[in-house]
Amino acid sequence: MSAPLPKAADVGLAGCHTCGKVSPVSLKHCPRCGTHLHLRKPASIEGTIALMAAAAALFIPSHLLPVMTVVELGETTHNTIIGGMMTFWRTGAYPIAIVIFTASILIPFLKIAALSWLCLAATGRVHPSPAALGRIYWFTELLGRWSMIDIFVVGILVSVVQLGNYMAITPGPGALAFAGVVVLTMFAAMRFEPRLLWDRLDELPATPPPNPTKPAS
Amino acid sequence: MKKGFSRTWRALLPWPRPPGGERYAVCHFCDTLHQSFPVDEGTAARCARCGALLYQNRPASLARASAFSLAALLLMALVHVFPFLTMDAATMRRDLTLVGAATALMEQDAPILGTAIILFTMITPLMLAGGMIYVCLPLMFGRAAPGAGHAAKWMYRSEPWNMVEVFLLGVLVSLMKLAKVADVHFGIGFWAFAGVMLCMAGAVAGIDREELWDRLEVAKG
Numbered sequence: 221m222s223a224p225l226p227k228a229a230d231v232g233l234a235g236c237h238t239c240g241k242v243s244p245v246s247l248k249h250c251p252r253c254g255t256h257l258h259l260r261k262p263a264s265i266e267g268t269i270a271l272m273a274a275a276a277a278l279f280i281p282s283h284l285l286p287v288m289t290v291v292e293l294g295e296t297t298h299n300t301i302i303g304g305m306m307t308f309w310r311t312g313a314y315p316i317a318i319v320i321f322t323a324s325i326l327i328p329f330l331k332i333a334a335l336s337w338l339c340l341a342a343t344g345r346v347h348p349s350p351a352a353l354g355r356i357y358w359f360t361e362l363l364g365r366w367s368m369i370d371i372f373v374v375g376i377l378v379s380v381v382q383l384g385n386y387m388a389i390t391p392g393p394g395a396l397a398f399a400g401v402v403v404l405t406m407f408a409a410m411r412f413e414p415r416l417l418w419d420r421l422d423e424l425p426a427t428p429p430p431n432p433t434k435p436a437s
Numbered sequence: 438m439k440k441g442f443s444r445t446w447r448a449l450l451p452w453p454r455p456p457g458g459e460r461y462a463v464c465h466f467c468d469t470l471h472q473s474f475p476v477d478e479g480t481a482a483r484c485a486r487c488g489a490l491l492y493q494n495r496p497a498s499l500a501r502a503s504a505f506s507l508a509a510l511l512l513m514a515l516v517h518v519f520p521f522l523t524m525d526a527a528t529m530r531r532d533l534t535l536v537g538a539a540t541a542l543m544e545q546d547a548p549i550l551g552t553a554i555i556l557f558t559m560i561t562p563l564m565l566a567g568g569m570i571y572v573c574l575p576l577m578f579g580r581a582a583p584g585a586g587h588a589a590k591w592m593y594r595s596e597p598w599n600m601v602e603v604f605l606l607g608v609l610v611s612l613m614k615l616a617k618v619a620d621v622h623f624g625i626g627f628w629a630f631a632g633v634m635l636c637m638a639g640a641v642a643g644i645d646r647e648e649l650w651d652r653l654e655v656a657k658g
Contacts, residue, residue, distance in 0.1 A: 225469045225470070225485055225486050226469070226470045227468045227469060227470060228461070228463040228468050228469070228470040229468055231470065233461065233463065233470060234463070235462070235463030235464075235465060235468075237465075238590050238593060238594075239589075239590075239646070239647075239650040240462070240463075240465075240492070240646060240647045240650060241650065242460075242461040242462065242463050242470075242473075252586075252650060252653075252654055253586055253589070253590055253650065254586070254590075255590070304614075308613070311617075313613055316610055316613045319606070319610060320610065350467075350487060354466065354487060354488075354489070357466070361597075365597070365598075365600055365603055366603055366606075368553075368557065368600050368603050368607075369603050369606050369607045369610065370607075371550060371553060371554075371607075372538075372554065372558075372600075372603060372604045372607030372608075373607045373610050373611050373614070374542075374550070375538040375539070375541070375542050375550060375551070375554050375607075376521075376522075376533055376538055376607060376608060376611040377611055377614065377615070378538070378541045378542055378545055378547075379531075379533055379537045379538040379540075379541035379542070380522065380524050380531045380532075380533050380611070380615065381524075381531070381615070381618075382531065382541070383526055383527055383529050383531070384529070386526070386527045386529075387526070387527075387618065390545045390546075391542055391545055391546075391547040391550060395547065395550055396547065396549060396550060399549070399550060399553055403553075406597065406598075410597070414465075414466050414467070415466070415467060415468040417467075418466075418467040418468060418486075418487070419468075
């Protein structure tokens, strides 16, 4: 590494979150777009953890409760997200089963895990490489929205499959819980302040690990 | 910047620099402070420390953003006229539209889910494309529309909530589910919505956020 690059926060400058203009943080509001200026998002870790905990709590009912109820010729079946995925898998529609698995189980799960890890890194409890952090943060920002696919599928099926006595589909409470998971994890990712990760990395050389023979992973 | 140019001509020049001394750019990811300097059209400036994108100079940015947003708005009108899917089952024919999906959820005691569909597939794309055209079209003539700053702010805030492409994948999954029980066809609405998705991506990628705000600042000042 060459000479250390200056940080905006060290000289009291803040890049506006909305328009990118760099102004002294003492101005309080961005002179160009009026957004509140701050060096770091306030209470970012606490906010992220709170939103994430709520999302994790909703994740359980979202998979236990039915996302939709199908009434076919008088026979009622309650469908969960996992049940719907298993049906696709059994009937040989593997690509669709994989899409549903990725969007409704893998992404929310990985997103909560990734955000927890980022929070640990931002508070200095783990020391991963900047490249890994960058990839993880990019992943949480970009992929979260795709989980909404299940909610849209429920909406589409409820709208189209209204065939009177023959077949009808109604939404279940699981869908609401799952929508909550998606929206909460999106807010959690937005609340997170990636600059905290780099602040920690800068502190590292000054504070060597307590046990040099066994570096923290 | 040459003096004596009218506002209109200035707007057509590539990426103007707002007045006032030294300019900086801060990396949104690692907070490294950079001196901001103009880059050639079609190239980008990246953070010297972490490599994240700082800003990029897009060719024909205002024209591109306005054109793609206008196309997206026109296609959005088609989306509400033609169905996404048509299903024939047991002598009945059912059509899928965005409004139909939202109202069906509301009627079936799921008003929040219905609102989510309206918000993520109708309102945010409208805010994004409408906001873009409201800001960029007057800028092409060197003028800032009234309240353009607020429009730009809300446009960029709505961006992560725009789920057009997610809904399209949802239509495909539903199609696979329905194909077992009924005869299902794609409608013009589906293709129009796919067009909306592409045009929105073109509009957002058409102009850099920094450039849009710099041009607004120049047009206002």
